[in-house]
Structures are given as C-alpha cells and as structure tokens.
Amino acid sequence: MQFTSGDLDPAASIMISTHLEFCPCCRQKVAAYEDEISQQLAAEESAVDIVDASGTATTETPPLSPDLAAMMQQIMSQNTEPEPNHESPQPQTITLGDKTYPLPRALRRHQQEIGPWSRLPGNIKRAQVAVGGSSKMNFIFMDSDSSLPEHTHQGQEITLVLAGQFHDEHGTYRAGDFIVQTAEHRHVPKTEQGEDCLCLTLLDAPLHFTSGLATLLNPFSQLFFRG
Template structure:
C-alpha cells in the first residue's frame, strides 16, 4: 500500500496544469502509481471543467472560421489518428546493477530519448540525469542494497517517488509509489536494507536558479506546498 501522498494542494495544482514542470513530473509519477490520488485528481478535474463551463461566452463571432476549418479536416484524418497508436510496442526496460526495471510512463520516453543510459556510480548510489525541468533537475536514482545515502542539501526542496524496491529513514519505510517531500529544514539519512535495492525518481532544485521566462506565470512553489 502507498502511504505517502502529495498534499491536496499539489494535486490541485497538477489537475490545473499550473505546477512548475519538475514538480509536475514528480506528482504525475505518483499519480500513475496511486489509484487513490488518481481519483482525487479526476474529481478536481471535474470541478475545473465545471468552472470552465461557467466562464463567459460573449465572444462568439470570430469562431466561425475555426469551426469550418476543423470540420473540413477529413474523416480520413480521423481514421489515421485512430490507427496511429496501434503500432507494435515493445516494453521498455532499464537495466542497472544486473537488474531490470520497467519505468513509469512519465519517465519512459525521457529515458528512451537519451543516447544510452548514462549511469554514474558513487559508493553504491547510481544516478542518471533525466534533464532540467524549470528550476528543477530530475534524475533516476538506483541505490544498491545495504547502502546509506549521505546527507545532501538543496536550496529549497527535494521530491522523491519510489519506483521499485524500498527505502527507509527516520520517518518510515517507503515503498513503490510513495511520494516523499523534503524541504531544507528536514534532515534525513535514507538507506536501503541489506537485501533490498531501491529505484526512485528524484526531483530537486538545480544549482542554478532560473528567474526569467514563462515559469513566473506559474504558481509559486512555496505557496503550493505550505
């Protein structure tokens, strides 16, 4: 059973599509694993759709051309769209330390796009960068069995979603799907059991802070978390 979930505020931001990209990735991954949060998100989406229907609709006229152009998209296009996804799909796996894992959909394509998987190993902790997402950096972390993760600090926040295996710290034992948020006030030293490895997705603030661009349009993170 999944015990650690994102706050309702985060789920709300996720359903509204207003979270910063890195946080979105972590929340989406949890939601993919967690039936209960996925239902909560669906309920919030219902509310948001209801709000959408209440918006004013004064601006009618300029839409005639659009309607015509959409309706002229031929039925053949629709059939093509229908068939586009029925291609033969191979499961995609990631291999590390002699083990094989299937990744959640949220990171699958990102991993496939990478030319070879660049795993770096430091004292039993392997990491493979997935890229920068707004002011966050996402990585897959594989921790060998019986390893204690050294303390590390970030400017503000680190989010972890356990994908396989298990991890434990002073707060408890984390199983696949569990969503762990740490801010800079919390110190912890996660470790794996002697016989159990752990694969997780981590999203943390990158050393460089982005202050420009579209991210300022998105909700401030601090506001969403507390």
C-alpha cells in the same frame, strides 16, 4: 490542482503523473479537480446577458449545446494516465546490471533524455533526466546495503519510490511513496542487506552534506547539481 490545470513545469508534472500510476487515491483527487474545473468552464461559457421587454438585464444559464455538452463529458471522463504512443514502441524497462525495472509510463516518451549512469558516494548510482526547467530530475539507484551520506537540503527535494524500498530516520518508503524534504529535514537514506531501491528525484537546489568526509563534497555540490 496545479497539475490538473496545467500550471506545473514539465518535471513536476512528470513526477505527479508517475505517482498517479501508483496511487488510486490521488487519481480520484485529480478526477475531482477535473470535474470542478470543467464545471467552472461550463458556467463561464454558458452565462449570458439577456435584456427582457422592460429593459432589465439579467444573467441566465441556458442549456448546454450538444457540442459543448459532449466536450464537457469528454473532459470529465478523461483518463489521468498518458495516452499510449502508437507511432513506435517505446522502451518499457530500466536495466542495471542483471536487474530490470519497469519504466514509468510518464517517462517512456523521454527515454532519449535519460543520461548515462554515474556513481555517487555510498554505493549509489544516478542518471539524469533532461526534461527541462530549473529543477533537476534524476533516477537514483540504491544497491543492497547502501546509504547516502547524511545531508540536508538547500531547497526542496521530492523523491518518488519506483521499486524496492529504503528508510531513514523518519520512516520506511516503498513503491509509490511521494516524499518531500526541505531545509528543515536532515536524514541518511539507507537500504538493508538484500534489498535495493530505484527512485525518481527532483531537486531545485543542491544537497548539503552534514557529516564525515562527505562534507568535503559541498564546495562541488553546485557542479553536481548542474551536471
């Protein structure tokens, strides 16, 4: 509902928009929310106070004007997917070595905000996406037979799988899956031999590593979060 009414920050809106590219169920939910909002707007705009001959005030809802009816119809028939950019062609893929992945439509207009790729522990690569807001968005690429050290979360972590799959102690996640982790969760994301995974993540606080040598990174986690 917050996404539909435009109350989310840019990064969260991009995450939802990208998930909608994969999920027909959530597209139906957004369409239902749009219909609900448009009906509320129509009721608010069309309710008028009328005073009859006896001086009694009543509230009636007259028929919509042709212009307003057309506007409501346009709102209710809107496509939840971003409008295509006709000004210039946008890059449509992400290339990592010899592998190429489709770039989500919601991110094509932000191609210039995708930073360089850097390496993380566990044969992981990261590229920041500077779309504004207090939360940090990153592409995360997990190569074949890789894992991120065991960690929990100082805030909320949202992960959207874009291609491939990974698993942890709680399940297996495939393209389109939208996973929310909080301080209550501790996990070790992994890929199997011969498979890799590209994800989009959104963090509102640094990770906290909980085992092995990775715990030595915790004093620097805030720098990682900012960087």
